[in-house]
Amino acid sequence: MVFSFLSFVHLTLAVAVSLRIFSRRSSRGSALAWLLLVLLVPAVGALAYLLIGERRLGKTWMQRAIALQPQILRWAQRIPATTVVSPGFLDRGAESISRLATGSIGLPLLGGHRLQLLADSASIMRALIADIDAARTSVHMEFYIWSAGGFVDELVAALVRASERGVSCNVLMDSLGSRAFFRSEALAGLRRAGANVVEVLPVNPLRALFVRLDLRDHRKIAVIDRRVAYTGSMNIADPRFFKQDAGVGEWVDAMVRIEGPAAWVLEAVSLSLTALQTGADFAPPPPPELPRTGDSHVQIFPSGPQGATRHIEALLLTAVYAARREIVLTTPYFIPSEPLLTALRSAAIRGVRVILIVPAKVDSLLVRYASNAYIEDLLSVGITILHFGDGLLHTKSMVIDEQITIFGTVNLDLRSFELNFEVSLIAYDQVFAVQTRRLQSEYEARSLPLQLAQWHARPQWRRLLENAVQTMSPLL
Template sequence: MQQILTYTFLVLYSVTILGIVLVIITDNRNPLKTLPWIIVLVLAPVVGLVFYFFFGQNLSKQRIISRRMRKRITLQLEEAEHAAGPEIPKAYRPLARLLRTTSHAVPLYGSRITPYTDGSSKMEALLGEIARARHHIHLQYYIFCDDETGRRLRDALVEKARQGVHVRILYDDVGCSGVRKSFFEGMRREGIEVHAFLHVKFPRFTSKVNYRNHRKIVVIDGRVGFIGGMNIADRYVRGTEWGSWRDTHFRIEGSGVAGLQVAFLSDWSATTKRHVSGSEYFPAAQRYTDNILQIVAGGPLGKWRALLQADSYAVANARRRVWIQTPYYLPSDVLNTALQTAALGGIDVRLMLPARSDSRLIDLASHSYLDDMMRAGVKILFYEPGFLHSKLLIIDDGLTVIGSANMDFRSFEHNFEVNAFIYDAEFTSRMSAIFSDDAARCHAVTPGEWFRRPRRRRWAESFMRVFSPLM
C-alpha cells in the first residue's frame, strides 16, 4: 500500500512540475526569464515550486483592475472642464502618444508643482492641505507606520472624518505587514474607509505577495494632490541612525490632480469593488502655468510595461543630457543598454545613487551594473550625507519624470507605480538645480578608483546580481 501511495505521489508531483513548466513556456516570456525557472523546477523541484508559487506567477493576464472600470473612471477625467493648453513640444509628441496608448495617460495642462526635498516640509504641507479639506481626502501609501509621523497623520484624518469629510485610505498589505491591525481598525471606527491592496492571505493570495502597490498618492477635494517617493514613517522625517533621508515629493495643483484621482479611484475600485464617481471628484481646474503633464500608472497588468518603455524611449531619444536619481539601480537590459548607448554617443549621462542604502544586498547587486556604465562614460555620483531615496529623471531641457518608481526590476515589472511626465523647460530647470545641489554633496567616482575595489567585493556583487529580479 505504501509503495502505491509513493508512486501516486511521484506521478502527481511530476505532472504538477510538467504542468507548471508548460504554463511558463506558453506565457511566451523573455527566454532569459523562462529558462532559469525551467532549470530550477527540474533540478530543484521542491525549492523551485515554492519560489515559483511566491515569485514566478505572471499577473499580466489577470483582471485585478478591469479595463471597463479603468475606462469608465478615465472618462470622468476627459469629461471634466480642463482648459486646453499649448501643444506638447514636437520632440516629445511620440513619447506622449506612447504613454496615452499604453496607459491611457491624458495630457493635462497648466498645473502648479511644488517640490519638497525633505520629509518634514512635505508632512507640514500635507497636514496643512488636510486641514483645509471640505469634501474628500484620498490617500494611498506603500508604508503607513504606527509611529509619531503616522499617528500625526491619523489624528488629522480622524478630525476631518468627524467633520463629515469622506476619508478613503489604501495601504499595501506587505509594506504595512509590521503595523498592528488595531492602528487601522481605530480609523475605521471613526468612519474612515481603510483597505489593504492585494491582501495577502494564505494560500489563496500568497502568489500575489510579489506584486505590491508602491504608489504614493494623495488627493484632496480634487483640487490638490501629492506624488513622490516619501511614505508615512518617522525615518522619512528624521532620517536614519547613520544619516539624513534625502527624498523628493511634490504637491500638484490644477488639472494634474485629476490624473492622480484616476489612479487612486482605479485602485479603490479594484480593492473594494465599489465605483466612486461624481463631478465633485473632478472639479474644474484653475490654470497656473504653461506646463503639460501626464500621470502614468504603471503596473504588472496587461501586455505593456508603460514606465519601462517610456523611460527607455526618452533616454534613447535624448540629445544633450540624461540625469538620474534613484536609490536602487537594477535595470532591465533595455534601459541599461539605452543609457550606455547614450553615453557612448556623447550624451551627458549622470547616475546618482546613495553611497549607502538601506539594504547591503541591493547595494551589491546595484554595483554589479556599474562596471559597464563606467566604461561607457556614464558619470557615477554617490550621495554621502545619508540615504538618497529620490526618484528623478531629467532629459535634456524640457522633460522631467517624477514619482514613485525606482530604476529597478521591481518597479518596472512587479509593482504598481505612478509617475508624472512633465513637459516644461522651467520645471526642468528647477529640478536640474536641485540635482546639481545634491551633486555637490556627492563623491564622483573615477574609473581608476572603481576598478581597484577588492576582488572579493566584485564576486559578491556578481553573485547578488543573479537575484536582481527578485529584489
C-alpha cells in the same frame, strides 16, 4: 534506488516548471533565471516559482481589471476639453514622450498647473497637514507605507479632525508595506472618526495559494478637494524613526505639490485601484471648477502588474532616446532591464551627459550586489555614477535636458516595471525641470563619484558574487 528516485523527482520538477515557463512567454532574462534556479535547486526553485514566478493577481482581481479597463478609457475621453492640450506644441522629443504616454495609458496632456517641489520630509508633511486642515469636501490618500510615530501622528490627527468636521476621508494602505500600522491605535482612531480605510492586496497564507504576494501598491498619492495633489517618493513615515535599525541612515525624499486638473486625475487613478480592491463602481466625481493656477503642462502616468506590457519601461526608454544633452537620474534601487541599460549606454556613446545618483547603502544586500554588477558597463562608456552618502536617497527622478521631468514612485528596477502599482508625473515645464535639477545637484554635492580604475581594483570574489546575484536579478 533512492538516488534514482531523487533524480526522477528532480527531472520531473525541472521539466514541469520549464514547460510552464515556456507557456507563459516570460522575458528572456526572467525565464533563464527561473530555469537556472530550478535546475540548481529543483525543490526550492519549483516552490519559489509557484509563489512568485508569475504575476498572479487572482481571478477576481483580473475579472475586475478586464471590466474596469473600458470604463477608465471612457472616463479619460470625457476629461474636459478645456484642460486638454495638444502635444503638437511641444518640441520633437517631448512630443514623442507625450504621445507614447497617451497611447499607452489613455491619459492626455493637461495644462494649467502650478507645481511646487518639496525637497525634505518635514516641509512635505507640514504642507500636507496644512492642506488637510483646509480641506472642505474630500481627502483621498494612497500610500505604500504608513508607519506611526513622529510627524505621522500629527498627520493622523489632521485626518481625524477633517473626518469629524464632515470631510470625506478615504485612505488606501498597502497590506504588506503598512502591516504594523494596521495593528496600531492610530488606525483605530482613523476608523472611529469615520475615515474609510482600504487595505490593498491583503497578505495571508491562504492567498499565497492563489495570488503572488509580492505584487504591491507602491504608489504615493494625496488629493485634497480634487484641487491639490501630492505625489513623489515619500511614504507616510517619519525618517527620524523609520527603519533606523537598517544601517542606511535616514531616508531622503522629495514630493511635488500640484494645483490644477491633474489633481482630479490622480484621485481617479487611485479610485480605480479602490474599485479593483473592493469591487466598488468606478465613478469618480466630476472635476471641480478650477481657475487657471499656472502654466505647467503635465501628464499622469499610472502603471501596474495587471497588464502584459511594461508601459513604464517604454516611457523611460522613449525619454532616454529623446535626450540631446543631459540625462540625470536619482533612484534608490538600480537593477535595470537590458533595454534600459542599452539605452543609457547608447545615450552616453552619442555624447549625452548621463549622471546616475544612487545611495551608497541600501536596505537590501542582494539589491546592492545586483546593482554593483552594472557599474562597470556604465562607467566604461563615460556615465557618471555618484554614491550618495548622507542617508538612503529615496527620490525617484529623471530630468531630460533641463526641459522634461519624470517624477514619482518608480525605481529603476524590474520590480517597479513589472510587479508594483506605480504612478509618475511627467512635467513638460522648464522651470520645474530646473528646480528638480537643482535638487539633484544638491544630492551630487553630498555624493562621491565612482572611478573606473578603482572599481576594477575591487576584490575578485566581489566581482564573482555581484555577477552571480545579477544573474538572478530578474527575480529580485
